[in-house]
Amino acid sequence: MTKILVVDDSNSIRDMVSFTLKSAGYETVEAKDGQDGLNKAKATSIDLVISDVNMPIMDGITLCQELRKLPSFKFTPILMLTTESSGDMKMRGKAAGATGWLVKPFNPEKLLATIKRVVR
Amino acid sequence: MSVDLSQFIPSFLEESFEGLELMESSLLDLEQGDDETINSIFRAAHSIKGGAGTFGFNSVTEFTHLVETLLDEMRDGRRKIAQDDVELLLDSVDCMRLLIESIRDEIECDTSKIIETSALLEKTLAADGVEVSEAITINSSDTVESKTDDTSTWQISFIPEHHLVQTGNDPLLLFNALADLGEVTLVACAKKLPALNELDAEEIHLSWNITLQSSANEDEIKEVFEWVEDECELIITKEALSNGDLSIAELLTEPPSLEESDPILSTATSKIDNPAKPTEKSTEKSSSKAKNDLGSIRVGVDKVDSLINLVGELVITQSMLSELGNDFDLSKVERLNSGLEQLLQNTKELQESVMRIRMLPISFAFNRFPRLVHDLSKKTGKDIELILKGEQTELDKTVMEQIGDPLVHLVRNAVDHGIESAEVRLANGKPKKGTIMLDAYHQGGSIIIEIKDDGGGIDREAVFNKALEKGLVDENTVLTDAQTFDLLFEPGFSTAKEVSDISGRGVGMDVVKKNIQSLGGRIQVISEPGKGSTFRVNLPLTLAILDGQLVQVGTETYIIPLITIVESLQPQKELINRVSGDMVLYRLREDNVPVIPIYQLFNIPSEFDNIEKSLLVVVEADGQKIGLMVDDLLAQQQVVIKSLNDNYQQVDGISGATILGDGSVAMILDVPGIITMALAQAQLNQKNRSTIKPKITQSISEGVNS
Numbered sequence: 001m002t003k004i005l006v007v008d009d010s011n012s013i014r015d016m017v018s019f020t021l022k023s024a025g026y027e028t029v030e031a032k033d034g035q036d037g038l039n040k041a042k043a044t045s046i047d048l049v050i051s052d053v054n055m056p057i058m059d060g061i062t063l064c065q066e067l068r069k070l071p072s073f074k075f076t077p078i079l080m081l082t083t084e085s086s087g088d089m090k091m092r093g094k095a096a097g098a099t100g101w102l103v104k105p106f107n108p109e110k111l112l113a114t115i116k117r118v119v120r
Numbered sequence: 121m122s123v124d125l126s127q128f129i130p131s132f133l134e135e136s137f138e139g140l141e142l143m144e145s146s147l148l149d150l151e152q153g154d155d156e157t158i159n160s161i162f163r164a165a166h167s168i169k170g171g172a173g174t175f176g177f178n179s180v181t182e183f184t185h186l187v188e189t190l191l192d193e194m195r196d197g198r199r200k201i202a203q204d205d206v207e208l209l210l211d212s213v214d215c216m217r218l219l220i221e222s223i224r225d226e227i228e229c230d231t232s233k234i235i236e237t238s239a240l241l242e243k244t245l246a247a248d249g250v251e252v253s254e255a256i257t258i259n260s261s262d263t264v265e266s267k268t269d270d271t272s273t274w275q276i277s278f279i280p281e282h283h284l285v286q287t288g289n290d291p292l293l294l295f296n297a298l299a300d301l302g303e304v305t306l307v308a309c310a311k312k313l314p315a316l317n318e319l320d321a322e323e324i325h326l327s328w329n330i331t332l333q334s335s336a337n338e339d340e341i342k343e344v345f346e347w348v349e350d351e352c353e354l355i356i357t358k359e360a361l362s363n364g365d366l367s368i369a370e371l372l373t374e375p376p377s378l379e380e381s382d383p384i385l386s387t388a389t390s391k392i393d394n395p396a397k398p399t400e401k402s403t404e405k406s407s408s409k410a411k412n413d414l415g416s417i418r419v420g421v422d423k424v425d426s427l428i429n430l431v432g433e434l435v436i437t438q439s440m441l442s443e444l445g446n447d448f449d450l451s452k453v454e455r456l457n458s459g460l461e462q463l464l465q466n467t468k469e470l471q472e473s474v475m476r477i478r479m480l481p482i483s484f485a486f487n488r489f490p491r492l493v494h495d496l497s498k499k500t501g502k503d504i505e506l507i508l509k510g511e512q513t514e515l516d517k518t519v520m521e522q523i524g525d526p527l528v529h530l531v532r533n534a535v536d537h538g539i540e541s542a543e544v545r546l547a548n549g550k551p552k553k554g555t556i557m558l559d560a561y562h563q564g565g566s567i568i569i570e571i572k573d574d575g576g577g578i579d580r581e582a583v584f585n586k587a588l589e590k591g592l593v594d595e596n597t598v599l600t601d602a603q604t605f606d607l608l609f610e611p612g613f614s615t616a617k618e619v620s621d622i623s624g625r626g627v628g629m630d631v632v633k634k635n636i637q638s639l640g641g642r643i644q645v646i647s648e649p650g651k652g653s654t655f656r657v658n659l660p661l662t663l664a665i666l667d668g669q670l671v672q673v674g675t676e677t678y679i680i681p682l683i684t685i686v687e688s689l690q691p692q693k694e695l696i697n698r699v700s701g702d703m704v705l706y707r708l709r710e711d712n713v714p715v716i717p718i719y720q721l722f723n724i725p726s727e728f729d730n731i732e733k734s735l736l737v738v739v740e741a742d743g744q745k746i747g748l749m750v751d752d753l754l755a756q757q758q759v760v761i762k763s764l765n766d767n768y769q770q771v772d773g774i775s776g777a778t779i780l781g782d783g784s785v786a787m788i789l790d791v792p793g794i795i796t797m798a799l800a801q802a803q804l805n806q807k808n809r810s811t812i813k814p815k816i817t818q819s820i821s822e823g824v825n826s
Contacts, residue, residue, distance in 0.1 A: 074286065074322075075285060075286065075288055075322075076288055077288035077289070077290075078287075078288055090350075094287065094350060094351075097286075097287055097288075098287065098288075099287050099288035099289050099347060100289070100346065100347030100348075101347070113300075116293070116296070116297055116300075117289075117293050117294055117296075117297045117344065117347070118288060118289065118290065118293060118347075119293070120293065
């Protein structure tokens with residue numbers, strides 16, 4: 001079963017994303033900031049990471065950079081959940097090794113449709 | 121969110137044309153072989169492709185992609201630089217120019233040449249053993265209802281960068297996402313796959329050509345590639361009709377050279393099927409001003425700096441003068457005079473400096489000739505060397521734009537009619553290789569462009585016989601060399617024994633002359649039998665400013681362009697010759713010059729209506745002299761030409777107007793126009809009074825006919 005790590009400091013967003021994914025049959029792991037996400041990523045095998053950018057303790061960009069350093073995350077898709085899809089944001093995400101981005105406010109159908117581009 | 125980039129289209133177009141010129145000239149140099157040259161050609165093609173992609177000029181992007189691929193293979197040594205490939209690339213440059221011109225001019229371009237050339241390019245590329253996979257169709261019938269009416273066919277070229285998978289993207293999943301939109305057919309290209317021992321398993325070396333049958337729009341397709349758009353080359357093109365709907369009529373209109381049986385060729389056809397379509401779309405965006413002229417100019421920083429410097433000096437002079445004016449008394453007259461002197465100097469320099477901004481080196485007009493002569497010498501089988509001289513000579517931009525075509529015509533003529541075949545040359549003891557020289561230099565206030573060939577010279581007898589045949593001269597006419605050569609510029613005049621497709625059908629030379637004259641220039645022919653001919657074009661440096669002679673007629677001031685004035689004189693009674701009622705001829709040495717009183721021409725009162733009291737300004741245009749009768753000669757000065765058309769309307773005999781120092785408006789006389797008017801009048805008189813034959817020289821009546 002595809003396991004997805006959802007990292008967001010907002011409980012409501014994390015819940016919504018997680019709920020959407022679960023209802024589509026994915027398994028989810030939740031984390032409330034970058035550091036938490038990194039720890040959980042190390043502890044279990046993950047097929048996709050969906051992470052917020054602005055978070056306390058460790059932001060999403062740093063999380064992405066850290067994950068890419070791990071051998072098991074070399075090819076794992078990492079999607080950044082951003083408020084606006086500004087070019088700058090995309091560039092920073094890409095530079096950190098992100099696979100793509102999802103623009104908030106998110107739409108459940110769109111989320112499921114687009115993650116099909118990166119997970120089987 | 122969406123940014124309108126259309127304002128950058130003109131500069132993209134301009135840059136592209138520069139790139140094409142660079143490609144062309146470098147390709148011609150390439151024949152000698154050089155790594156740096158091929159790199160610069162590749163870079164030029166690459167920038168054009170990139171720019172075209174940004175603006176959605178897909179026809180350009182697709183075509184240039186093929187060119188770039190071929191260049192890339194040459195660049196990294198996978199392909200030897202063969203002469204045939206260079207010719208193909210030169211043709212491709214022409215196609216790219218056609219495509220870009222069609223965008224600029226907002227017209228549909230002739231696609232047949234483009235289809236043909238791109239097919240050749242694909243064939244050339246394929247001949248080098250492109251490894252292409254079998255087409256794989258991802259059937260998506262389970263997710264999408266089968267074909268609806270609004271299904272269209274999309275061609276997608278997807279070339280990922282090597283590191284694409286390292287950010288977690290997977291092409292296969294992207295293709296699956298595409299399959300959600302419709303039926304996908306994939307052809308993978310493994311040409312760039314390195315040898316196994318060099319293969320890095322974490323990198324991607326494949327590229328794909330995807331055919332998508334879908335009712336989705338371009339944005340939806342782009343969205344699939346949203347996350348990888350910066351990490352791949354992506355070209356998405358819509359075909360006019362989906363393959364299934366391809367009508368017989370359309371198949372029939374395809375060029376016969378493209379046989380259906382050849383899969384590579386037919387792919388090419390359908391891919392470049394309708395380049396006009398994206399063009400249409402793109403032109404909606406570009407401003408209508410971009411038509412024909414891009415309207416902008418590139419100026420060297422040094423020119424701008426000198427301008428700023430001069431403005432600085434002007435400001436200093438101005439503050440000095442205004443300080444003088446504060447409490448002026450007679451003791452300061454000397455300082456006032458020197459201040460005014462300085463102002464004059466500043467203004468003059470400023471004017472020159474501003475004019476220099478419009479000046480471009482003539483290499484802009486010359487750089488097309490190496491290619492032209494290369495092509496022509498190939499076509500005619502003549503071995504010709506082209507020498508360019510004085511390429512840095514500067515010329516006004518407008519003049520430059522309009523002199524290009526006449527020069528092309530003259531060079532074509534030099535190749536076709538001027539240079540003899542190798543056998544004839546050798547028989548006459550000349551080197552086998554013919555030489556054509558283009559030379560530009562300044563002389564006084566004009567620029568001279570010479571087109572010189574070392575060919576056989578102009579056959580005077582042939583010209584004369586042709587003129588006889590055309591009824592331009594009769595058997596007894598004795599013509600000077602200059603008069604003979606002038607006949608070449610008569611409409612429909614061609615001495616070529618056979619009409620060739622190079623120098624046309626004799627419709628050109630009169631147009632050449634007309635174009636040069638409309639620029640205020642002249643053309644002169646010098647030819648020596650057996651040694652060659654020189655066409656000398658004399659052009660004003662700029663069209664904005666004119667050296668003029670101010671003349672007085674009654675209360676009016678007129679300006680006669682100085683370049684047209686032969687001499688000014690006080691008429692002597694015994695040389696005045698009244699041939700008919702109101703036609704006056706003045707005997708000027710061996711010529712009889714018709715006298716045109718300006719007051720009659722414009723129907724204004726004048727101080728003197730008697731030629732003996734007036735002054736005569738003898739002017740010449742088109743090899744024809746007339747005397748303009750004026751009351752007085754005033755100063756000579758440079759005047760800025762203001763268009764009469766823009767401010768009022770076209771007036772016969774007047775080419776423009778200017779504002780004089782005292783603020784009054786003065787008309788600039790259109791000398792060639794006045795001469796035409798006068799000759800028309802003379803002919804009318806001649807008809808009316810056929811018993812009295814005015815003794816007008818041969819060339820006058822010719823001028824009337826023309």
